[in-house]
Amino acid sequence: MNPREVLIIGGGASGLTAAISAARKGARVTLIEGLNRVGKKILATGNGRCNLSNMTADKIHYHGENPEFMEYVVSQVTVEETLGFFQLLGLETKVEEGGKVFPLSDQASGVLDLLRYEVEKLGVRQILGDPVISLEKKAPEFTLKTASGKKILGDRVILATGGKSAPKLGSTGTGYALGKALGHSMTPVFPALVQIKCENPGFRNMKGVKIQGRIRSELKGRTLREEKGEILFTDYGVSGPPVLQLSRGIAESLGREERPGIVIDFFPEIPEEKLYETLWMMVSLDGEKPLDFSLIGLLNKKVIPVVLREIGVENLKKPCGEVGDQEIQKLTRLLKACRLKPSGTLSWKDSQVTAGGFRTKEIHPNTLESKTVPGLYFAGEVLDIDGDCGGFNLQWAWSSGIVAGERAAR
Template sequence: MAKDERNKIAVVGGGAAGLFAAVIAARQGAQVTILEKNQRVGKKILATGNGRCNLTNMDMHISHFHGLYPKFSYSALHQFDNIKAIDFFEHLGISHKVEDEGKVFPFSNQASSVLDVLRYEAERLGIETRVESEVKEIRKIAKGFELTVKDGTKIFAHRVILATGGKAAPNLGSDGSGYVLAEKLGHRLVEPFPALVQLKLAEPFLKQIKGIKFEGEAEIIVHEKSLVKAQGELLFTEYGISGPPIFQLSRTAAEQLKKKQKVWVKVKIVHHLAKEELGSYLDKRWQDSPEKNISFSFVGFLNKQLVPVLLKQAGLNDINKPVKQLTIQEKERIITILQDWRFEVTGTNTWTAAQVTAGGIDVRDINPHTMESTLVPGLFFAGEIMDIDGDCGGYNLQWAWSSGYAAGKECGR
């Protein structure tokens, strides 16, 4: 396809959203240049889904997306939904499979294969890719935009797509530099904070239980009200708690901490039994071996390293006395802490550990159908740079594809 010299598009950022937007625009004949600050494009794609690339999810309900105005995402997600995303990548050669909770992965289990086919398509379409080209300024001029690269090079474009990502994983190039570019052009910023990240806790005994994994349930509590909960593998760390359920809850926790609220995470160590069932089960264990000390009575049921800490937190001073000496009150406290162990959340882990950014460029100044700025005609946005973020499970990549599609389609007209 002949390139249209009258429609030169500069895509700032060569991550998932930027690459996708570039491909969509180039397919319509636009002359596209990607400007990427790293030594190669798509570095963050390689890290998604633990190196497997969670492409999308079969459950694409709007409730999985967040921001001050989450409904902003609806139009783009409708234009290019999960089925269209799967079909797009199938045509590029990516066979897919659906796993637990509707997560969609490449059949190859390799994130590199997704990046490979996107780069191949970009090359096939004649997209120019300039790496180590950090854009330091974007200036609106009469017929378009003038972009200044770090080395002083000036680049002209009729239209610009900002797809620089947020602040999560700065080691992969996301350092918030796109916010500065957008703010200089008049856009407002919703203060970013880490999401899909581990939580920090205040307890002094964390070093004793670090590394302990278990299947359980976690819940965020504020003013004794449950805000959100999730089940799965939990992991105690030296600084707090991690695992997929914690990643799901972390945005809510961080949001409440920003509001100066006192935030608690309620951990249910034994989540597969109701409280009465758990009480009956423990009574039977203790009746079967009344001479065992309390701590040893949990061997084979709970992680041995966890038991002494848990019992002390339940208020048992002598954890070595025989179980036959347990009082009714002590039994009740043990049952309670196994299903309602609360920790005060003091913060989240750093940007380096976060998978995604919450907050970003205020979407009230962006057209939800085209991703074009309502303040600066010809300026478009795609991906994580905007104040839209998704749950763990393929939602953030789907937002990259959907917003990239909307921006690229309009730019390529």
Template sequence: MILYIMSKNKNIAVENDATAKGVIAMLREIAIIGGGAAGMMAAIVAARNGANVVIYEKMNRVGKKILATGNGRCNLTNINLSHQNIGCLHSTNRDLVRNILKQFTVENTIDFFEILGIAHKVEAGGKVFPMSDQASSVLDVLRYEIDKLGISVLCDCEIQSVKKIKDQFLLKDQNGVEYRADRVIMVTGGMSSPSLGSNGSGYGLAKSLGHKVVKPFPALVQLKLESPFLKVIKGIKFDGEASILVDREALRKEEGEILFTEYGISGPPILQLSRSAVEALEYKKKPQLKIDMFPSHTHDELVALISLRLSYQYDRPLDFSFIGLINKRMIPIILKEAGIHHLDKLCSEVSNKEIRNIVKILKDWEFSITGSQTWANSQVTAGGIDVSSICPETLESKLVKGLFFAGEILDVDGDCGGYNLQWAWSSGYVVGNEATIK
């Protein structure tokens, strides 16, 4: 006997009853709560496996946060990331991260998007971008594939409750409309960039189903500093090195363009360091930021450079002698921080000790970190759903069968450079696959 089963996308011919049962199992209803990177990947994979898929998205369109990634260029992934090298992803269960990256690798991601039409290029630091340099092109091909697969997308639809009733899930939106599903994939993101849809709403849904949440905090975010000079030096940029110190121990060091702001400090190195700083503050510690404005010079080399400079300009005022070496607005502050208050003293009158004090500030200027900018300014959320209650191979809940989590909602976060998007693609792939085969 041949049984025909109607799917959204096709008629499937089944030759016997046993096979029919298997196909019917495949045609389960998958509810995906959240239409970001992980949600769209999960939807595509599940639909390709034959499931009927519905994406529930609270915003007026899916994928808004993708458009903001990579400064509008979409840093798709990073070729330096693998299940053997996960140093740029942070979690309390690193084996879970390895398991997921092993199932859908960086190479798989590049191939996936190449087939969809995204030619790629690799830039400094292993960052992978679309050849078009447009994040919109990535979203375009994802949305095209979603349409092609017949995936239903309900926008302006915020799921406010999820309940498990026997073998099905009952979902209810903000208008009281109810939906049913055989499997639920929760990919609502974290709390970063709430204007793009991430406001932590998924945490409440997860808690209602018995899951615990590791307290979220903003990462990849600008830092606030304690200093009386910030208003004077705001807007000054320089290429330097920054380190985070906790209890005098250097936790991490980064180089690149650093920017002083009215509230503190910003720039790519600061964003990379921010997780360590904010985490320390969460634990009531007192992190310090150390700035090296001349990372290419040792202390002794910089002492020699400044000594020679002052010897050439022995009859000039000290403050004037630094013009051309450091930003003019920085000169009086650097000198005062070095304990020199007569800024117009002649260069010939400057002692070796004073020169070393100046170098100490230029190489080891320390600031107390008092906090970070808000969730609206952060690029990613650290913390999230406690992964101890998540199966490390499938990302299925250990507490509720048929419930899966992926992306930023989990207690997994990465550095700048494509790592967070790769986690979204990998985890989205795994849950999209597992939700349809389990």
């Protein structure tokens, strides 16, 4: 019996693992990547360290029209099995805070080098720098064409082209047209794990200020999500790891023309009553001291004029002896619940992952094969599954790539 001819479109995390898995099962594999090198996006993950998984990769950390879909896949290739896959390639790993898994070397380049070595060792044919521009099926074969005019035939096709995030690293959304041409539909796509733009002009003066705070997103008085950690104020809004985690819900709400909000607690470790007492103590130390100067032992100097103007204090040099209880109450409430109005997010080039994609209800959850186009498989970010920040998206890429590769080779 002749081996399967498996064509894999996309040489990112899911495409590479799919190629390795299919080749190990005896398939003849061709990997087509539009860039001149595979795996460029892997090099950027984890700030160059490659946060390759998370020990708590379960449904609660994933999103989409049907987040339960990921359970069928990750249960077949668990976190532990994924780490075993990499250990057999020669990669040692370590677990850090929050269950994040990194290579012991702290080098994303090492992860990519090992994947590339295995692909080459298994004899996978690679076509680089030549993006696929069309994909057709005329039973029993698939035919794809590349930009240079190559025509390639195969029994099976794995669509692993990624989303639209970080287009310079190869994610340009080209796979969407290929899947649609074969009859598959998509949920709306939008940037996720991305910085949030806000309407509040006064806070632009706090550009560059970092706080260890708590931030939550809300809609119609209901909390959507709450996170804690380093929050960075920028000239467009807010950034930092907690902000990235909130961004998907914010973007989704704005896409429905709803009006979500953001609430920041500057001092999550200090109860409101204690903060009120502290502020009173600071202004009571010297009645002649200017109000703005009295707060420099508590707040960043860039924050002071912004928050004082937000509570209606126009004379920042107002003597502390003239400060009233109402002003202290307003300042306390503002520092414990500072409200910002999100207006959007930054663009695809700033985002880490794409939310939305091909509808999972049209794909067999156990095999990742199309329900309507036999022999067509999907893997990774091109599907309507996206994870939180912290290694969850790469785990989805590895698991779905391995499952799709193994199944396509059978």
